[in-house]
Amino acid sequence: MKHKFSTLFPDTPEQDIRHVYSPYRVCPVGAHIDHQHGPVTGFALDHGVDFLYVPTETGVINLFSTDFEGQVLFPLTAIPPRYQHWGRYVQAAIYTLSKVGEIKYGVQGLICGSMPVGGLSSSSAVLLCYIMALADINDITVDEHQLIELAFIAEKEYIGLSLGKLDQSCEVLARKDHLLYLDTLDDSYRLIPKPDTMPDFDILVFFSGLTRTLVNTGYNTRTDECKVAAYSLLAYEGLPYGSFTDTRLRHVDRAVYNKWKHRLPEPLAKRATHFMTEHERVEQAVEAFSKGDINMLGAIMFASGDSSIQFWESGCPEMIALFQSIKEAPGVYGGRFSGAGFKGCCVALANPDHRQEAIDYVSKAYLEQFPEMEGKYEVWACKTADGVKRIS
Known part of the structure; x- marks a missing residue:
């Protein structure tokens, strides 16, 4: 992936490249009830979305994807009408992060998913990567719970999905060898460790x-x-x-x-x-x-x-x-x-x-x-x- 990044942006020193990651998620039990404030469970997977990026002081967004064709290119001062392709996710990230801080600096980067789109909350993983990157380069402090809320708002208000918080919460809060139990009524959660007596799976x-x-x-x-x-x-x-x-x-x-x-x-x-x-x-x-x-x-x-x-x-x-x-x-x-x-x-x-x-x-x-x-x-x-x- 770094080789691809260097091909796209040959003038960027390797030591300047920043890297954020969000896993995909699965929900063992708790299907279709998070949007009704029901309790859900989740695992984060050891596959996910990687985003390599550097800041652009000119305030330009310049993105490529290994999974989708085309280039997303626009200045923060003139954000285009909502895209109907993969570029709308960085627009959604800008929309939601702007609620908590000023976004002056843009980003150029390469986003890469390790598995196909569909059923693993890849859209949430992409949003989380963009929000983390934009917050990083604009010195906006975002804790775990704010990150979940911002990604939730982006997907609900900007992308247009009537969903709950399972996807974002699982991809942020999950830990290896633990089952996440999340009560979406009040966002309380527990991480339940895998017992030593449970066989590997x-x-x-x-x-x-x-x-x-x-x-x-x-x-x-x-x-x-x-x-x-x-x-x-x-x-x-x-x-x-x-x-x-x-x-x-x-x-x-x-x-x-x-x-x-x-x-x-x-x-x-x-x-x-x-x-x-x-x-x-x-x-x-x-x-x-x-x-x-x-x-x-x-x-x-x-x-x-x-x-x-x-x-x-x-x-x-x-x-x-x-x-x-x-x-x-x-x-x-x-x-x-x-x-x-x-x-x-x-x-x-x-x-x-x-x-x-x-x-x-x-x-x-x-x-x-x-x-x-x-x-x-x-x-x-x-x-x-x-x-x-x-x-x-």
Whole structure:
């Protein structure tokens, strides 16, 4: 990557190059409930996004990517209208960081992701890298919690996603050999150490070959359906409720849901059912991990994946086939869609001793059904890792 940087910017001394990194993340259990202020779990992966950069005192943004074509080039004094390509993420970083400090100096650099886009929160990782770099060169102090909040605001207000804080929190707070438990109601979290009694495990990432952007899926519609369900359930019970914008399923007691769920239209009832049961699964998953019970954790992951298909109604034929193949593979403890599940990746916890068997089984089963994905479909064996860091 440094060689590529030097080719793009040959006049930059190597000792002046700065380097920030953000990992990708997976969520073992806690699918689609962070935006409803539910609890979630996460691991950071030992793969992620690297950003090599140097400041530009002229205030110019000059960026290249190893993953996308083209160049992003503009002065801070004349930021273009919002791009509809990869350049919009540095625009989003400027937008959010400007809320806490003055951005006088620009950046020229090269950004590189080590895995495909789709399901691993690569957009959040990119944003975190840009925010860290711009804060660094403009002497803006940002702590971990501010970094999470700024990346969250960038993705919600500028990119346009109705999401929660799982992605940013996991990529910032996670630690190697720990499970992150995050309560998005109040942003409290715990890092649960992997017990010595728990066997080693791989995090296998199966990339379907389908790329996606959440802005163009039903993702935002489903989050709105959750709010409508919450608003309705509170109203049926005669409980006070605030504005629709601020209403979440976390505000609804399980007993109220059980009493009134029959009144909800089917799509709303499904979204509420997924939230209530996934909330329970998160607590069960934390208990299983704390005890070192990898088999129980895996079973809970599979149940989460089934609920995402049945009640959240995410997935597509390719992703559902990939998930079903993972459920049948030897040496796999558990798995589910990674991310929204409309395209992108599936993730699995697996026994390293059966790594190749699992990969071979899933790959054969999936490609037999979708031979057109040959050459696009990929698999990675990952481990847990620490969160974001400044490398140099």
